[in-house]
Amino acid sequence: MRKSTSHGPAVQTLRVVTTEDDRPGKMGMWVEVEVVVDSVIQKIRSGGLFGIEQKADPKYLQEVAAEEYEDLKSIARQMGVKALPALRTAAWVME
Numbered sequence: 339m340r341k342s343t344s345h346g347p348a349v350q351t352l353r354v355v356t357t358e359d360d361r362p363g364k365m366g367m368w369v370e371v372e373v374v375v376d377s378v379i380q381k382i383r384s385g386g387l388f389g390i391e392q393k394a395d396p397k398y399l400q401e402v403a404a405e406e407y408e409d410l411k412s413i414a415r416q417m418g419v420k421a422l423p424a425l426r427t428a429a430w431v432m433e
Contacts, residue, residue, distance in 0.1 A: 346418040347373035347380070352428040354403045355383075365392050367399070369406040369428065373419055382417060384409040403428075 350372035357366050368386035372379050384406040390399070407425045414422060 346420045347375045349373055349419060349422060350379060352423045352425075354406075354425075354428045354430045355433055356430070357433045359388050359390075361389070363392050364388070365390050367402050367406060369403060369410045369425075371410060371414060371419070371422055373414075373417075382410065382414050382419070384413065 352369070352371045354367065354369050358364075359366050366386055366388035367390060368384045370381050370383035372381055374380075387402055387406065390402065404425060407422075407428075411422055
């Protein structure tokens with residue numbers, strides 16, 4: 339585990355997360371990052387977008403992920419995280 343430094347929290351893992359929505363055929367998506375603050379791993383996540391068609395075009399899903407990533411960067415900056423890994427390095431996971 340990386341430790342936080344005087345330069346802010348250390349970034350661990352970046353993920354694009356998709357999950358089933360309550361409505362049939364729909365899903366939600368957000369981007370999250372794990373950071374280490376005082377030796378404790380914390381998750382920071384974007385607000386997310388729900389109601390996405392499960393069979394949505396992959397290009398559209400990439401656009402949504404990019405918007406969520408931008409939101410996450412803004413939130414993370416406010417919490418002292420100086421930089422996030424590039425979105426292209428994120429793991430895509432289904433919860």
